[in-house]
Amino acid sequence: MAFKKGTREKVSAKLRQLADESSIDEKTRILHVDEVPCNQTEDQEEEEDQEDQEDDDQEEGSLVFLCAKCNLTVGDSLSWSGSDEDGEIHLSRVTDNVVMGTENHLYEPRPGRRCLIVDLSCKGCQSALGMVYLSTPKALDYKRLAFCFQVQQLESYLLGSANQKMSAESPLEQPLTLEKRGLVEQQLVEMKTLVVSMAQRLQSIEGGLQVDLDESLPL
Numbered sequence: 001m002a003f004k005k006g007t008r009e010k011v012s013a014k015l016r017q018l019a020d021e022s023s024i025d026e027k028t029r030i031l032h033v034d035e036v037p038c039n040q041t042e043d044q045e046e047e048e049d050q051e052d053q054e055d056d057d058q059e060e061g062s063l064v065f066l067c068a069k070c071n072l073t074v075g076d077s078l079s080w081s082g083s084d085e086d087g088e089i090h091l092s093r094v095t096d097n098v099v100m101g102t103e104n105h106l107y108e109p110r111p112g113r114r115c116l117i118v119d120l121s122c123k124g125c126q127s128a129l130g131m132v133y134l135s136t137p138k139a140l141d142y143k144r145l146a147f148c149f150q151v152q153q154l155e156s157y158l159l160g161s162a163n164q165k166m167s168a169e170s171p172l173e174q175p176l177t178l179e180k181r182g183l184v185e186q187q188l189v190e191m192k193t194l195v196v197s198m199a200q201r202l203q204s205i206e207g208g209l210q211v212d213l214d215e216s217l218p219l
Contacts, residue, residue, distance in 0.1 A: 070125040090146040
């Protein structure tokens with residue numbers, strides 16, 4: 001049997017408890033932690049740590065990036081590949097709302113660092129969003145062929161950050177009290193009286209029309 005980290009003390013305490021309850025000598029009943037075979041390898045421990053890290057990342061939520069001008073979605077942090085001091089974020093994938101230009105041109109982010117780029121724009125409002133580096137000097141190789149967005153051209157939204165809920169006191173979930181029941185019954189009586197009154201009035205009008213029709217017919 002393999003025991004994970006943090007469980008050995010619990011196992012030892014449980015075994016001691018069982019030994020005390022059965023009045024058997026601890027020396028013959030307790031299987032000390034040092035004697036428990038541990039088949040858990042370092043690889044298994046690393047896998048568990050990685051799973052815990054993934055769970056933490058999922059709990060934190062992902063960022064959705066939007067065009068700052070028209071709020072169309074352009075990408076999310078699941079495609080994150082980095083950022084830099086130039087005020088750019090880099091994504092490996094984007095949505096169809098990002099349009100890549102057809103013409104390449106030179107761009108020099110810093111003196112002596114000329115790059116060949118193609119512009120990125122928003123499909124909805126045509127505003128400039130960033131660029132794709134097609135050719136870069138060695139110092140900027142990490143930007144090559146990534147979708148690079150200017151931070152000031154984007155807005156972001158954290159998934160799971162919404163905290164507004166349907167209140168338990170909403171009209172759909174409010175309990176029906178005696179006071180409210182009396183009010184509802186009163187409204188029903190008023191509606192019934194109104195319907196009866198309208199029916200009587202309609203019947204009176206129909207009767208008058210019938211008399212006028214009979215008088216207009218030749219004898």
